[in-house]
Amino acid sequence: MDATSFYRIALDVMGGDHAPYATLDGACLALTNHPELFLVLVGDEAKLLPLLKHHGLVGELSSRMEIVHAPTVVTMEDKPTSVLKDKKDSSIRIATQLVREGKADGVVSMGNTGAAMVASVVVLGTLDGVYRPCLAGVIPNMKSCPTVLLDVGANVDSKPEHVAQFALMGAIYAEEVLGVARPRIGLLSVGEEDSKGNETTRAAAAILREIEINFGGNAEGRDIWNGNFDVVACDGFVGNVVLKSSEALAEGIVRGLRDSINQSLRAKIGGLLAKSAMKRFMKKLDYAEYGGAPLLGVKGVSIIGHGRSDGRAVANAIRAALRACEHKVNEHIQESIHRMLPASTTGSDIR
Amino acid sequence: MDATSFYRIALDVMGGDHAPYATLDGACLALTNHPELFLVLVGDEAKLLPLLKHHGLVGELSSRMEIVHAPTVVTMEDKPTSVLKDKKDSSIRIATQLVREGKADGVVSMGNTGAAMVASVVVLGTLDGVYRPCLAGVIPNMKSCPTVLLDVGANVDSKPEHVAQFALMGAIYAEEVLGVARPRIGLLSVGEEDSKGNETTRAAAAILREIEINFGGNAEGRDIWNGNFDVVACDGFVGNVVLKSSEALAEGIVRGLRDSINQSLRAKIGGLLAKSAMKRFMKKLDYAEYGGAPLLGVKGVSIIGHGRSDGRAVANAIRAALRACEHKVNEHIQESIHRMLPASTTGSDIR
Secondary structure (H helix, E strand, O other): OOHHHOEEEEEEOOOOOOOOHHHHHHHHHHHHHOOOEEEEEEEOHHHHHHHOOOOOOOHHHHHOEEEEEOOEOOOOOOOHHHHHOOOOOEHHHHHHHHHHOOOOOEEEEOOOHHHHHHHHHHHHOEOOOOOOOEEEEEEOOOOOOOEEEEOOOOOOOOOHHHHHHHHHHHHHHHHHOOOOOOOOEEEEOOOOOOOOOOHHHHHHHHHHHHOOOOEEEEEOOOHHHHOOOOEEEOOHHHHHHHHHHHHHHHHHHHHHHHHHHOOOHHHHHHHHHHHHHHHHHHHHOOHHHHOOEEEEOEOOEEEEOOOOOOHHHHHHHHHHHHHHHHOOHHHHHHHHHHHHOOHHHOOOOOO | OOHHHOEEEEEEOOOOOOOOHHHHHHHHHHHHHOOOEEEEEEEOHHHHHHHOOOOOOOHHHHHOEEEEEOOEOOOOOOOHHHHHOOOOOEHHHHHHHHHHOOOOOEEEEOOOHHHHHHHHHHHHOEOOOOOOOEEEEEEOOOOOOOEEEEOOOOOOOOOHHHHHHHHHHHHHHHHHOOOOOOOOEEEEOOOOOOOOOOHHHHHHHHHHHHOOOOEEEEEOOOHHHHOOOOEEEOOHHHHHHHHHHHHHHHHHHHHHHHHHHOOOHHHHHHHHHHHHHHHHHHHHOOHHHHOOEEEEOEOOEEEEOOOOOOHHHHHHHHHHHHHHHHOOHHHHHHHHHHHHOOHHHOOOOOO
């Protein structure tokens, strides 16, 4: 394979609760699965070098990777804006900088979500015509394909035209990266009828009805889980609250069931017999399957994974970045945005 | 007991998916449990009379009830405003009217939530000084006491002062009806720090910090479930989306686990052995335990239950109405609102 045909993904090796071990495991898995991948591992070189062999990053795999040194790390306690101030030499900032400089096609981080967003928005900049970049949650539902819920936290107080663009960008991600043909778009609201909603959703619906997309009208809270819509668009305040609440609820149910089962011997034996069946279902609900949330609308591919990601989740996030590059997601977003915008308003306009 | 010492609750016997059977079961249970209760059963007399005996409404119990005839029913398909137009003679409208006329102290309905809200707000009117009545979800959490989440659907596009009042009213309900001493109040937002939130939450927080209540700052989505706050206040759009999404997620997990367990004999046997332990936990998550959502801020007690309520849920909703009457929830709300409002703005002002 010609060197120029590789896709170069910059991985923030130091980001995440289990970094650098989980990120290095993920790097090995991703390089093994994707011969078209070249990985740029960004992190503390002195710490990383002794670990490579143990994580299988040797032989052919190591010929498709390089290390770029970054002396500091943004921790979960650091403010998101630290990447613009005292943590300019952090792994997430330097990894993002590589995309900006054309030395990588995409960046993947499992670190501080806010910092990763700030780095991507400020360093990469916003695609021409995109009002506001947004974070897309790729959420397992009760059917086989995930629901793309967006925005889940990049923006609050979104205007109707922002939410309409989120829907558009989410649909392109669902189609190109998740392989959903003609994704069905819903607008998160408090009832199915067009009249239900708040000022923002009613105005956003009016915009979406005018655009040539598969717009299915209002989605309700339950539609995030039942698979009735492939893409569900909302303001980032609402999306963030729903995402965090759902994660806590699902974890609480699983933990509560386990604790209750462990209280009697009879139930414990039952639990052991049913364990693999229960695990099979829980795997369906595992966010790690889809590997992280894309930040859509920035100039370059940026995937932000869950802090708790293990090696498989990291590899899946890298795969998502790779697919977004291969399928030229940003070019498609750019085209759609230009088709959507009235001629007078093209040009970047971050309101 | 003196006739005047009874609390009179009007029950919309025809409302709900399993009406009138579940409502009559609930009526019997509530009358049995609460000797201080007098029930006014509002519904189609010709349909109800032949059913009373079968549902145990005989003897002493029947001496503490009466039937008020209502010829029509608001169905789940009817518009909420139907109670103001062609369904003025519906059971929910007539039951609410009884409270307005002083013939009942509170109203309980398991029917069309929108219609029940419209009937209560329009027929009963708003308490002096309350900007907007709100619907409070009483939600089981992973601890022993429920979380009061409000507003869950009465208002969208709430202003900061509305949300602050929701918090205040929710705290009074938690204290008086659920028995929580000095309930801890949170404001639903996208991060713990004061700086996180949208325009509405930041302004609402500023108001709440000035009032003498136990305000714990921002709550995140996960805090609805972990019991860190007794009361979580938000705009009704957000609350409604979170509530519907959570309900669907919890049901989906339970159904998914059951389906997965039923796919193999081994897991099925395990499931049978663990069944009672699993049921014990799921009972903790059962909304029926707390019996419906109070509509707070109207002149009179109004409890709106889940359409799917069974007899136990109906009885618990009646108990909630009874407690709200006994503990004079509305008087407490009125006092708090007056303490909170600047002197110049007292007086009803529905913005």
